[in-house]
Amino acid sequence: MLTVVVIALLVVMVMALSRALLGPTIYDRILAVNVFGTKTVLLIAVVGFLFGRPDFLDIALVYALINFISVIGVLRYFEYSNDRHQGDNP
């Protein structure tokens, strides 16, 4: 049963990756990174169970944390560069 979950996760990750590659706007790419991060968290948790080593879950937690911070960082950067180009923001 767990292997089916792993395969499904890999399929969705490939989809998110393809969205990241061909996404027209920047926001598609950020969205794809966000989805990708969450799926990696799930993948690690399931792989941890598959190998019977439950101490993998710390890594899954770190993934979720890092994913959140990088998405916020990217958005913060993106707003910051908008301010600079437009001079003053609305």
Next chain:
Amino acid sequence: MLLLLAITALAIAWLRDLFAAVMLAGIYGLLSASFFVSVDAVDVAFTEAAVGAGIFPLLMLAALALVGRNEQTAYRRPLISLLLVSITGAALVLGTLDMPAFGSADAPPHNHVAVRYIEESPKEIGIPNMVTSVLADYRSFDTLGEVVVVFTAAMGVLGLLFTGRAASPGSATERANMYDHRVLRVVSKMLIPLILLFALYVQFHGEYGPGGGFQAGVIFAAGIILYAMLFGFGNAQRVVRPALLQILAACGVLIYGSVGVVCLLSGGNFLDYSQLLPDPLVGRHVGILVIELGVGITVASAMILIFYAFASATVNSEEVA
């Protein structure tokens, strides 16, 4: 898994827009970390996730904010370099033909040195996580060198970029987008204590599960950077002063070195913890714990200092530009 890695790498090569390249570098870091997990490299996956997918894109973005996003020049002489690259690639592939199969148990590296460490380390040092035991005890002198490397890197970045003028909390950019982060600020107020607590958890259970000084330091720094991003650099610098951080980075290295000297004084050679306490096993435990603490403090303060340096560079160049 590796196929995904290869695709991302090729995409990065092909992309022109730097911003997208940095995003893909983040995905690449995540992918390589999940590969490390599937190959049982637990600690390495931890560090690669925290560093490769966490701090690296943040630093690149901070640099991109200064340097501008688009890449003007076209490729230069692509064909010749493509030829050169494929020749070196072919030579390397030839080199791997007689390597042992992936994961074969009887390969040469496994049955000489590793066997001794796998058998002896639980008995000698008594902690389950062999990677930390080797890192902190057998090879602790190299780890000392590494901590010094991180410290000097932080000092180098400070020397290059940090002009000391902290961004005043009320400056234009701070107030400008203060209003639109209401939801983010509330959520991060809840999350940041959790993150810092998790960093301490990682720090102190490095012996029993994946974790240790480096990972804890990086997670701690990531928590502070999140705070700085959302609440503006002025307030962040008021909360965690750069001067305090410089002292902290130095005293992390100091803790590490002083443990070594204490072992020297109490009769053993440098960094041999069994001399610390009458009972050698407990002495080693204490030694490793203190070492990890020193490493954690240095790495955390070094990362935050580097981020402050980048942030203050953006603020200054904005006034200049």
Next chain:
Amino acid sequence: MIALLLEGVSVLCLGTGIFLLVSGGVGLLRFPEVFSRMHAAGVTETLAASLILLGLMLLAGWGIVMFKLLLILLFILITSPTASHALAKSAVHGGLGVDPDRNETS
């Protein structure tokens, strides 16, 4: 008996989790517009993730493992909606605003 029941429920959770996952993934690819894609991604992130984690929790049974899984579940449930909120806000701020009177998405 209880073990069998637990096993059955966890398989059920994992099954629906996978179904939602794949449908969200397909949605991510096929929807024309950024905001509709964000909706599709949101489905996979919150519901599918919590279902799969729930399935794992049932498998794990009581103990430290279940607690860690609960922690991860809570963390994802807090962070991913905030992240998509921030993303949507900056998308609107960045000039990609969907003007309400346009009913059909171009």
Next chain:
Amino acid sequence: MLPELYNYWVVILLMMTGFYIVIVQGNLIKKLIGLNLFQTSVFIFYISLGKVSGGSAPIFAEGVSSYSNPLPHVLILTAIVVGIATTALALALVIRIRNAYGTVEEEELQQRDLEC
């Protein structure tokens, strides 16, 4: 013989992509990303050397017989942290170059260097 070596070939492919980026791309930041790509492929190479099929992660647990080799993990742990330290330094240098020369593209840098 073929399927086992698949791992090493992918590593070489990644290494060559990073190498290619460093050679061809003019932009300094892009070169740094290429360098990071190259570095990560070396890490993957080391770790895949240390894997023992059927062995589990090198944390001592009851009922686990064979372990993967913990030594490359220690090596790579140090290498990752040193890698991020050097990348941070390199980025600081790129920013200073940007302030001094006003550009980050390699050709313009050379021309401006020749002028002054």
